[in-house]
Amino acid sequence: MNFVTPEIAWAPLAPIIIVLGAAAIGVLIEAFVRRPATRRTIQLGFGLVVLIAALGTTIAQWAALEGGGTTVMQFMLTVDRQALAWQTxxxxxxxxxxxxxAARTRAGEPAFTALGSASPGSLEETLARRRGLEVTEVFPLLLFAVGGMMLFTCVTDFVFLFVALEVFSLALYILVALARRRRLMSHEAALKYFLLGAFSSAIYIFGVALIYGATTQTSFAPVGRAIDVISDRDPLLLTGVVLVLVGLLFKLGAVPFHSWTPDAYQGAPTPVTAFMGAATKAAATAALVRILYTSLYPLEWEISWMIWAVACLSMVLGTVLALVQTNVKRMLAYSSVAHAGFILVAFAGLTNEAVAALPFYLLAYGLATIGAFAVVSQVRERTEDGSVGAEAVRLGQWAGLGKRSPLLAxxxxxxxxxxxxIPLTAGFIGKFEVFSAAIAGGGWPLVLVAVIASAVAAFFYVRLVVLMFLTDVPEGIEDAVEVEDSPLATLVVVVTAAGVIVLGVLPAGVLSVFESAAQFLVLSNG
Amino acid sequence: MFPFLTILVALPAAGAALLWALPAPARARSREIAIGVTGLELVLFVVMALQFDKADAGAFQFSETYAWIPQIGTSWALGVNGFGLLLIALAVILTPLAILAAWREDTDLKARRDYLALILVSLSFMVGIFAARDVFLFYVLFEAMLIPLYFLIGRFGGLQRRYAAVKFLLFSLAGGLVMLVGVVALYFQGPGGEDGFLTDRLTGLELSTTTERLLFLSFFLAFAIKAPMVPVHTWLPDVAESARPGTTALLVAVLDKIGTFGMLTLCLVLFPEASQWAAPGVIVFAVISVIYGALLAIGQKDMLRLVSFTSVSHFGVMILGIFAFQQTSIEGAALYMFNHGLSTGALFLLVGFLVARTGTADVDAYGGLQKVVPVFAGYFLVVGLSSLSLPGLSPFISEIMVFVGAYPVAAVAVIISAISVVLAALYILLTYKRVFTGPPREELAATRELTVRERLVVGPLIALMLLLGFLPGIAIDYLSAPSADAVSQVAIEEAGA
Structure with missing residues (x-):
């Protein structure tokens, strides 16, 4: 086998290189800046500048894009409008x-532990806390995760996809473990997430091996062409395809590969849950779209049963299990499972409409998710000595929040x-788009299930609204809950709320952008 | 062209925003602001209505069309024909009266401000729905309206209000989501494109029989829940019992008309063949509603529940009129929508005043009030008689029109439904007897007479009922042309099929 040095067009990768390079620099900042407070400020400022620069570069790429996009490394990496939309x-x-x-409570308490390596409740932990230590590695870790996810959206090779998957997953596993309060739960969540994640990665890569065995290819487009040629449905190929899909559906959090979601959502530090819930789903959907549309489409008929079954199961189980939750974070976790089902509904019939609908759906869903968890991070228990404690996540503790803090509620x-x-919110337009795509693709039975699930789901969303606005604070525990008003978290809530309304009332501009992004660049020969 | 309709939609919403933005010291003025906004709305509406061309009442007038979300195919398209105009009239007349009725309800300024703002938001949605010429826009407003209503029911009212609010929301949402599937599917059946949701463009489509019937059902279910039609009416009595009477008055008098309005202007127009197909079944359920509602009304101890069941009965009559597909019956049904709003709105408000005095809506807690509060009793009797369709008061004409119009095609249904007139006499007069006649109860001896404000609330409604009772032509002029259009729409299908 001859090894040819690939020619790489670096320019289209600029946004990813900026983010991943900055993440590496972030690690160096950790090593050289000693004071925790200074370090935090530098990391936050640096991270923000980098992400905004990357965003600017992505938009510039979009403007400069010619002829549908660029293949960066032959079949390995493709930067087209679709990828840029997801990266944005x-x-x-x-x-x-x-x-x-970076948000902190009024008392200056960050969301992350003082010293990740100190075991919970140990002397080291107390000392670290007293000395004001802070795990600021979370900022470079977030950059790694973002970089990995961006890569995930433009990779066009099954093996390379695995690399991108691990880049962002490893960062997330660590982030989940770093909660400041309820640390044991956080550790448990991280371990669970890691073990199940590692397991799903193994399943994925095994699937890739089988596909390679059946087609002698690892890149999307060549695999697609090879599948077209194989006339008999090769069991090796089908098994491989199913295993690959399982790996991705795990990241998406769809039933029956969802069992990590409630624990990881609940145990992770809430800002991490917010980011993870929004971004992982977007990245997983992006990869799923690309794989299904550019590689596995000849097998549409064979895999549609799996997509349909997983979609139905996710919607039904996610909704039903969310109904019985008493913990806000777990409820939102199960609701995310149901949303994974709604996302899969769009794949019915693999229509072009779905390619335009999904980025919008994920944008709408992600904004609401980040906003909701930002609110969760602000509602705190008050400890017996009067200081602010952990987050008040029991549903009952949210009673009367609307009176206490009407804007937040x-x-x-x-x-x-x-x-x-509900109409006039971004979620409605998202659902509308997804349902339209599915109906255009002949998936109206799926849409019917989705509609019933939505009606049931409304019940538990509304239950929280009832608690916040229509229920009085139970007597005797008026002081048990304290609402923080961290300026940074408030900023996130305001921005996401504005986004949800704007995308709900005037979505035309964003929709047209995603519509123009609904095409893939596929190399015909190489 | 002056954008009357957009302004009528935007004005109350702007008023609500103003109320919420008020600084704390100015909150004491929220009632005046709300009345001012709804008064201005009424004036604007009257100015618009005077320019309405009656000769062309079947066509959409004051039309406005702007691209809204071209990617989805929806436009901000408003316009009214005679049906829409009359129902908007109902909304803009009743809202200020409901606000006036709630003048003394809240002592907490913040709660009062919220109540009034929510009422104003609802008004925006109501006007928008009755004026929508775009199916998507109609749907969006139809669903979004649930939010202010949910809070109106859930925050202000009796002990069971939270349960009632959730029940209302879930019923409506279930219907609405099924309709959503229909809305999406309808678009794909239509010509599509950037204005593919305009009602005009979706009219007269060549749908396959099965598709048309399924689409019809998806729309009809949502409207039947809203209209409340047996067997999906059960949310209404609970809401009526628990919500504030002013809220219920608006809800039953105006908002529930969206159900019958939708059947008339969407189901019949978009799916004429399927409407024909479904008519026998719909009429059966309508007749069941008429009789069942009336029978249950007789059995109620709670006056608010009683009035809500009478409405179930009356809505049945409207639906019967619509699905008889006769010029007179449809005119009658549309007129009944308006008259029922006046009559039931007034009835709910009056019961509300009574409850405000004594704290209970239980019929058994009353007796002999006639001697204590004669004026109140007089108002109640007039409004009650209107509800049982006494000649001279406007509901009579509309009910007769429905029955006479529908008789040639649905004689049995009409005959059975006519029994409800007798039942209506029972539930209204029995209630009047129990509450107002007999020896006055001691504990009720101090009951206050109807105040000037309260008379100002109910008086205009009674005046309107008398006016339309003797001169129904004023309103029918607006209804003939659109009714004829609706009939011909269905008839063409019939001839073609």
Missing amino acids: VILVFGILGIILF GAMALFLLSFAG
Whole structure:
């Protein structure tokens, strides 16, 4: 086998290189800046500048793009409008996420532990806390995650996709473990997420091996062509395809590959949950879209049963399980499972409409998710000595929040209504787009299930609204809950709320951008 | 052309925004602002209505069309024909009266401000829905309206209000989401494009029989829930019992008309063949609603529940009129929508005043009030008689028009439904007897007479009912042309099929 040095067109990769390079520099900042407070400020400022620069570069790429896009490394990497659209979405989530990462309580308590390596409740932990230490590695980790996800959206090779997958997953595993409070739960969540994630990665790469065995190819387009040629449905190929899809559906959090979601959502530090919930889903959807449309489309008929089954299961189970949750974060986690189902509904019939609808759906969903978790991070328990404690995540603790803090509760209600898909919120337009795509592709039975699931789901979203606005604070515990008003978290809530309304009322501009992004660059021969 | 309709939609919403933006010291003035905004709305509406061309009442007038979300195919398209005009009239007349009725309801300024602002937001949505010429826009407003209503029911009212609000929301949402599937599917059946959701462009499509019937059902279910039609009416009594009477008055008098309005202006127009197909079934359910609603009304102890069941019965009559597809019956149904709004709105408000005095809506807690508050009793009797369709008051004409119009095609249904007139006499007069006649109860001896403000609320409604009772032609002029259009729409299909 001859090894030919690939020619790489570096310029289209600029946004990804900026983010990943900056992440590496971020690690160096960790090593050289000693004072935690200074380090935090530098990391936040640096991260923000980098992400905004990357966003600017992505938009510039979009403007400069000619003829549908560029293949950067033959079949390995393709930067087209579709990829740039998803990268923009992920960068927006990254920017909101990094701001939320830096939010602190009035007493100056960050969301992350003082010393990740100290075991919970140990002397080291107390000492580290007293000395004001802070894990500021979270900022470079976030950059790594964002970089990996951006790569994930433009990779066009199954093996390379695995690399991108691990880049962002590893960063997320660590981030999940770094909660400041309820640390044991955070550790448990991270371990669970890591083990199940590693398992799904293994399944994925095994699937890739089988596909390679059947087609002697690893890149999307050549695999697609090879599948076209194989007349009999090769069991090796089909098994490989199913395993690959399982790996991606795991990241998407669809039933039956969802079991990590509730624990990871609940245990992770809330800013991480916010970022992870929004961005991972977007990245996973982006990859799923590209794989299905540029590689596995000849097998549409064979894999549609799987997509349909997983979509139905996710919608039904996610909704039903969310109904019985008593913890806000777990409820939102199960709602994210149901949303994974709604996302999959769009794939019915692999229509072009779906390619335009999904980035919008994920943008709408992600904004509401980040906003909702930003609100969750602000509602705190009050400890017995009167200081502010952990987040108040039991549903009952949210009773009467609307009276205590009408604006925050109003924003939360808005995000919940957007999840429920009530008109004049972004979530409605997203659902409308997805349902349209599915009906255009002949998936109306799926849409019917989705509609019923939406109606049931509305019940638990509304239940929280009832608690916040229509229920009085239970007597005797008026002081048990404290609402923080961290300026950074408030900023995130305001921006996401504005986004949800603007995308709900005047979505035309954004929709047209995503519509023009609904095409893939596929090399015909190479 | 002056954009009357957009302004009529935007004005109350702007008023609500103003109320929410008020600084704390100015909140005491929120009632005046709300009345001012709705008064201005009424004036604007009257100016518009005077320019409405009656000769061409079947066509959409004051039309405005702007691209809204071209990617989806929807436009901000407004316009009114005779049907829409009359229902908007109902909304803009009743809203200021409901605000006036709630003048003393809240002592907490913040709660009062919220209540009034929510009422104003609802008014915006109501006007928008009755004026929408775009199916997507109609749907968006139809669903979004649930939010202010949900808070109106859930925050202000009796003990069971939260339960009632959630029940209302879930019923409406379930219907609405099924309709959403229909809305999306309809677009793909239509010509598509950047204005593919305009009602005009979706009219007269060549749909396959099955598709048309499924689409019809998806729309009809949502409207039947809203209209409340048996068996999907059960949310209404709970809401009526728990919500504030002013809210219920608006809800039943105006908002529920969206159901019948939708059947008349969307189901019949968009799916004429399927409407024909479904008519026998719909009429059966309509007749069941008429009788069942009336029977249940007789059995109620709670006056608010009672009035809500009478409405179930009356809505049945309207639906019967619509699905008889006769010129007179449709005119009658449309007129009944307006008259029922006046009559039931007034009835709910009056019961509300009574509840405000004694704290209960239970019929058994009353007796002999006639001697204590004679004026109140008089108002109640007149409004009650209007509800049982006494000649001289406007609901009578409309009910007769429905029955006479529908008789040639649905004689059995009309005969059975006519029994409801007798039942209506029972539930209204029995209630009047229990509450107002007999020996006065001691604990009620101090009941206040109807105040000037309260008379100002109910008086205009009674005046309008008398006016339209003797001169129904004023309103029918607006309804003949659109009714004829609706009939011909269905008839063409019939001839073609």
